[in-house]
Amino acid sequence: MLEQHFPVLPIVLPLMAAPICILLGRSQLAWLFATLISGLSFFISVALLLTTLDQGVLSYALGGWEPPWGIEMRIDVASALVLCVVTGISSLVLVYAKESIAKEIDRSQHTLFYAAHLLCLTGLSGILSTGDAFNLFVFLEISSLATYTLVSLASDKRCLTAAFRYLVMGTIGATFILIGVGMMYMKTGTLNMIDLAARIAEFDGNRTVNTGLAFILVGVSIKLALFPLHMWLPPAYTHAPSAVSAFLASTATKVAVYVMVRFIFTIYGAEYVFYTMSMDIILLVLAIVAIFKCSFMATVQSNVKTVLAFSSVAQIGYMILGISLVSSAGLMAGLLHIFNHALMKGALFMAVGAVFLRTGSVDIKAFQGLGRQMPLTMAAFAIAGLSIIGVPLTAGFVSKWYLVTAALEQQHWIIAFLVLIGSLFAIVYIGRILEAAYFQKPSEITEEKDIKEAPLLMLVPMWILVLANIYFGIETSVSVSAADAASQWLTQPTATMGAAQ
Amino acid sequence: MSFIVDYYNYWIVVFLMMAGFYIVISANNLVKKIVGLNIFQTSVFMMYISIGKVSGGSAPIVAEGITTYSNPLPHVLILTAIVVGVATTAVGLALVVRIKRAYGTVEENEFEDKEDLI
Numbered sequence: 343m344l345e346q347h348f349p350v351l352p353i354v355l356p357l358m359a360a361p362i363c364i365l366l367g368r369s370q371l372a373w374l375f376a377t378l379i380s381g382l383s384f385f386i387s388v389a390l391l392l393t394t395l396d397q398g399v400l401s402y403a404l405g406g407w408e409p410p411w412g413i414e415m416r417i418d419v420a421s422a423l424v425l426c427v428v429t430g431i432s433s434l435v436l437v438y439a440k441e442s443i444a445k446e447i448d449r450s451q452h453t454l455f456y457a458a459h460l461l462c463l464t465g466l467s468g469i470l471s472t473g474d475a476f477n478l479f480v481f482l483e484i485s486s487l488a489t490y491t492l493v494s495l496a497s498d499k500r501c502l503t504a505a506f507r508y509l510v511m512g513t514i515g516a517t518f519i520l521i522g523v524g525m526m527y528m529k530t531g532t533l534n535m536i537d538l539a540a541r542i543a544e545f546d547g548n549r550t551v552n553t554g555l556a557f558i559l560v561g562v563s564i565k566l567a568l569f570p571l572h573m574w575l576p577p578a579y580t581h582a583p584s585a586v587s588a589f590l591a592s593t594a595t596k597v598a599v600y601v602m603v604r605f606i607f608t609i610y611g612a613e614y615v616f617y618t619m620s621m622d623i624i625l626l627v628l629a630i631v632a633i634f635k636c637s638f639m640a641t642v643q644s645n646v647k648t649v650l651a652f653s654s655v656a657q658i659g660y661m662i663l664g665i666s667l668v669s670s671a672g673l674m675a676g677l678l679h680i681f682n683h684a685l686m687k688g689a690l691f692m693a694v695g696a697v698f699l700r701t702g703s704v705d706i707k708a709f710q711g712l713g714r715q716m717p718l719t720m721a722a723f724a725i726a727g728l729s730i731i732g733v734p735l736t737a738g739f740v741s742k743w744y745l746v747t748a749a750l751e752q753q754h755w756i757i758a759f760l761v762l763i764g765s766l767f768a769i770v771y772i773g774r775i776l777e778a779a780y781f782q783k784p785s786e787i788t789e790e791k792d793i794k795e796a797p798l799l800m801l802v803p804m805w806i807l808v809l810a811n812i813y814f815g816i817e818t819s820v821s822v823s824a825a826d827a828a829s830q831w832l833t834q835p836t837a838t839m840g841a842a843q
Numbered sequence: 844m845s846f847i848v849d850y851y852n853y854w855i856v857v858f859l860m861m862a863g864f865y866i867v868i869s870a871n872n873l874v875k876k877i878v879g880l881n882i883f884q885t886s887v888f889m890m891y892i893s894i895g896k897v898s899g900g901s902a903p904i905v906a907e908g909i910t911t912y913s914n915p916l917p918h919v920l921i922l923t924a925i926v927v928g929v930a931t932t933a934v935g936l937a938l939v940v941r942i943k944r945a946y947g948t949v950e951e952n953e954f955e956d957k958e959d960l961i
Contacts, residue, residue, distance in 0.1 A: 480927065487934055494941065505938055509931070510935075513884070524891050524894060527920075
């Protein structure tokens, strides 16, 4: 009985739980409650993924109004896969957050933090579940508004200007998407994605539809921090509380990548976007520039969180590169990288947060000699870092392997070569930090203090992610088959997609 | 000429959109940036409302003797978008208040050199 409502539960549960968190009033209680709700959403998402792998697509008419008139919740393999990533990371981050925010966020604001986190989760789950273009915009704004609040909760005052900049850029991006959706509605008279897809095909080459596509792609590119629209991201991730950085870096931009995939493949159709509009060339060039420019920027930063933030922009470049290859294999590599990157970036930001808890700094100097003082944290950092580089037996290797294979499949030797060169930059920026941690003497920041290992509640979620990195690097069948099924589903002709239910 | 006169509402939309966008980019004062953002968003609201107009149609309230109604859906959509806009403005202004407390100013050029913005 309850099972038929599963598609809507990952949205409704955190939405209802957010105000209750504030009413609970006590930090501990709110933490326990938020973690339970997030964990419950995760189990529902896994159930949804298993169902969609089995049956294809799940459609849920919200309030009993049949689509295309009512708002449809529509879950296919791609959305269920990203939904699992988002709710899973959210649960781990919440477990981790208890100790982390005790130091970084004022005590009176702890319940507000949990409420904002759950609202952000609501928005992200909503984006992933909805089958309605306007509803997607609303959920995008719910998650974004919660994100601005989360970023501004840090005790460092620089988080305020970072959050403000993020708010301005994010709102412009969202408004661009709103304009694009309006133009689509103007021409087609519908907002349901499947309905839109069928009707847009009739308006091949219409100027309003083209302009709508341009607005949507630019707006989504701001949200996913595609180079050169990424300038809001490094300050926001650097100055946000560690738990927030870990959550956002592994979910928010990934969901925006999903939105781009959804608009390109489900609504407009790959053929129209890539062959008629030649968007693949633009995305390909921007992705490669992002990989190089931002990987290089990451190598020259002294703040480790900024290093990881620039690395995030570069990794988003890999995902967009996969999409712009215009093949099922490329899209699959992109989706797989969404999954794997969430695992590694989450673990890295958690390790940095643990270092901040013990040393009070995230400068690279604070890492000197930490290999001896915080062995478990630094080992986690090292393994997740190797995964970013793409060393075999880690998850990062698997997605880069599929990306290179997808490029070679189309005889793009240069792209495959550039992907490998990009990884060399990752060796430099991760290597610098590991070198400081394992081969340098303690600096003035770490020398005199008696630095202990991070608390257990931080180590456990961190190591779960690290072990997941290794597990999905060796036993690839689960993640690869899910990503493969998702990309097969997205690249099939739209007509069959509508008929499937 | 008719291209301009017939679509005058869309020309207003375009003008407001560009004016708002320009203010967001160029304004030095954070409150003015929020104002620019609001003008930018309002232009989109007007675009949606223009879409809903059916020529000769009356307000979408059922009444005797009226057969053509304007499309109410864009109006309803934009009601939601207005709420989103209000929430964004509120969060933005709250941030400005905290920035003023932390930095003592809301002029961008006055605090930018006090810190290592990236």
